[in-house]
Amino acid sequence: MNLIVSSIGQGLLWALLGLGLYLTFRILDFCDMTVEGTFPLGAATAVTAITHGVSPLLATLLAVGTGMIAGLVTGLLYTKGKIPSLLAGILTMTAIYSVNLRIMGKSNISLLGKPTLFNGALKNLPQYFDSVTLGLIVIAIVTILMVAFLATDYGQAFIATGDNPTMAKAFGIHTDKMVIVGLMVSNGMVGLCGALIAQNNGYADVNMGIGTIVIALASIIIGEVAFGELTLNQRLVAVTLGSIIYRLILLAVLQLGFSANDLNLISSIVLAISMMIPQFEQHLNIKKPILRGVQPHE
Secondary structure (H helix, E strand, C coil): CHHHHHHHHHHHHHHHHHHHHHHHHHHCCCCCCCHHHHHHHHHHHHHHHHHCCCCHHHHHHHHHHHHHHHHHHHHHHHHCCCCCHHHHHHHHHHHHHHHHHHHHCCCEEECCCCCCCCCCCCCCCCCCHHHHHHHHHHHHHHHHHHHHHHCCHHHHHHHHHHHCHHHHHHCCCCHHHHHHHHHHHHHHHHHHHHHHHHHHHCEEECCCCCCHHHHHHHHHHHHHHHHCCCCHHHHHHHHHHHHHHHHHHHHHHHHCCCCHHHHHHHHHHHHHHHHHHHHHHHHCCCCCCCCCCCCCCC
């Protein structure tokens, strides 16, 4: 039972990564590789700040800020430097590796004996319920803010930029600005995820970002495949549920005797299978029921 609770807690915390990538990957139609650098950047910033006596809450906010700066760099490379989106993200991600080493001063830092968001007010909770509780609070706040933002005129302009940038420009929308803002918000969320995961694990490592984009994509794809046609707001919730399902799948696979060293391989296989399921359904002529009154987001 403890393993299931732990997996749910991990799923809730990692869902921030999926939600961050959803903004760029699905809404902006921007392939952002920056997240593989932003995630350890958030972790490095938070852990280093905490070890220097900064409060865990402020350290976490600093991680969000550094993540947004990374997104800004990628956005400027893409919009002003005219560098392709994939290459712009890779360039920023590569540069962040050196930045992380500068921030930490070494390849990894432990939080042993240091205060974190998990051993403060949540320390009296049963084992693993601290991550579930904090995860629920953070995910609820982030999801509500995202729903509120996307419902505004600015948010609709943001969606229009991803749907049809040419038409968006014709309506007077500054698409370059939308892309930059989207990348900043997305990577700020990824930095937040890195900070929370590092505090939950008790350390930050310069290599902890490897494979994170696969984890984020798995949350998105599993959520979409599992719940079918949904509205945009419902898809945001589905990403969180997809992250939890993904963690439970990993738990089940590990219980079968696989090594933790195989996690990246397993993650890739799970993502590949999830992405192929719609093709299998099409070939087998399997139709999913669509909820009454629910329209898919175009």
